[in-house]
Amino acid sequence: MTPLRRRMLEDMQLRNLCPETQRNYVHHISGLARFYQTSPEHLSLEEIREYQLYLTNERRLSPESVNQFVSAAKFLYNVTMETPWPENVLPRARVPHRLPVVLSEAEIYEFFQRVSTIRYRAALMAAYGAGLRVSEVVALHVGDIDSQRMLIRVRQGKGKKDRYAMLSRRLLEVLRCWFRFRHPAAQRQKTSPEDWLFPGWRQGRHMNTGSLQTVCREAAQAAGLAKRVTVHTLRHSFATHMLENGTDLRIIQALLGHTRIDTTARYAAVSPNAIARAVSPLERLGPPPQAKTKTRR
Numbered sequence: 699m700t701p702l703r704r705r706m707l708e709d710m711q712l713r714n715l716c717p718e719t720q721r722n723y724v725h726h727i728s729g730l731a732r733f734y735q736t737s738p739e740h741l742s743l744e745e746i747r748e749y750q751l752y753l754t755n756e757r758r759l760s761p762e763s764v765n766q767f768v769s770a771a772k773f774l775y776n777v778t779m780e781t782p783w784p785e786n787v788l789p790r791a792r793v794p795h796r797l798p799v800v801l802s803e804a805e806i807y808e809f810f811q812r813v814s815t816i817r818y819r820a821a822l823m824a825a826y827g828a829g830l831r832v833s834e835v836v837a838l839h840v841g842d843i844d845s846q847r848m849l850i851r852v853r854q855g856k857g858k859k860d861r862y863a864m865l866s867r868r869l870l871e872v873l874r875c876w877f878r879f880r881h882p883a884a885q886r887q888k889t890s891p892e893d894w895l896f897p898g899w900r901q902g903r904h905m906n907t908g909s910l911q912t913v914c915r916e917a918a919q920a921a922g923l924a925k926r927v928t929v930h931t932l933r934h935s936f937a938t939h940m941l942e943n944g945t946d947l948r949i950i951q952a953l954l955g956h957t958r959i960d961t962t963a964r965y966a967a968v969s970p971n972a973i974a975r976a977v978s979p980l981e982r983l984g985p986p987p988q989a990k991t992k993t994r995r
Contacts, residue, residue, distance in 0.1 A: 710723065828866075941969050
């Protein structure tokens with residue numbers, strides 16, 4: 699490991715960036731170094747800008763990926779190397795606004811009928827039943843399921859924030875079935891609240907997010923769904939169906955762990971039921987009030 703990479707890793711750790719962000723930053727900076735076959739500390743600002751154009755025009759990376767490179771480059775040069783750059787020297791790509799893919803309740807039912815393994819069925823039902831991200835599902839501990847208060851504790855979700863998600867009766871029963879299957883009666887006394895709810899095949903590790911995504915994709919294909927379905931699609935569907943059932947937008951925001959309400963409000967755009975329930979101001983429009991005329995005596 700080069701001294702520059704070690705220093706960058708230390709700077710990211712000091713700022714408590716999540717492991718995924720650290721891996722993305724290192725990946726993009728490594729690509730920059732391989733492209734020019736030299737250490738990034740020897741590159742000029744113009745060369746970095748040319749590499750950004752290469753990612754956009756030749757590699758045809760998505761705007762999100764190009765913006766990840768911009769963030770990684772600014773962290774390396776502005777934070778680690780303390781290089782003063784002019785404002786907006788590496789402009790971010792405009793990200794197209796896309797509505798989330800949402801499954802109907804009938805499609806959700808058919809989807810779960812195609813998930814035959816109880817392990818993956820319980821994990822995917824947790825994603826839909828509580829609106830969890832895939833990283834939050836696999837990182838659940840046994841002690842995070844609070845059956846007394848009917849809540850799920852989400853530890854250090856996106857943005858390093860703890861929160862509580864809802865625990866429905868049906869989801870609780872599914873998780874209990876999985877727990878009893880995983881831990882026979884003779885072993886249940888040995889389980890700890892800190893044990894992984896969905897352990898992986900490797901000792902001491904939780905379920906891999908990639909394997910859960912693979913099972914999700916295969917179940918969607920088996921169900922004949924034409925939409926592109928990921929675990930995050932189940933989270934989108936949870937939020938949309940909650941909105942259609944009349945749940946207040948602020949409650950949905952808290953359950954999803956969104957910082958900004960406008961992030962949650964986009965689900966109204968994909969919910970025809972929510973739009974149909976809205977009342978146009980034209981419906982309440984009445985005749986203008988008549989002006990009172992004074993009578994002379």
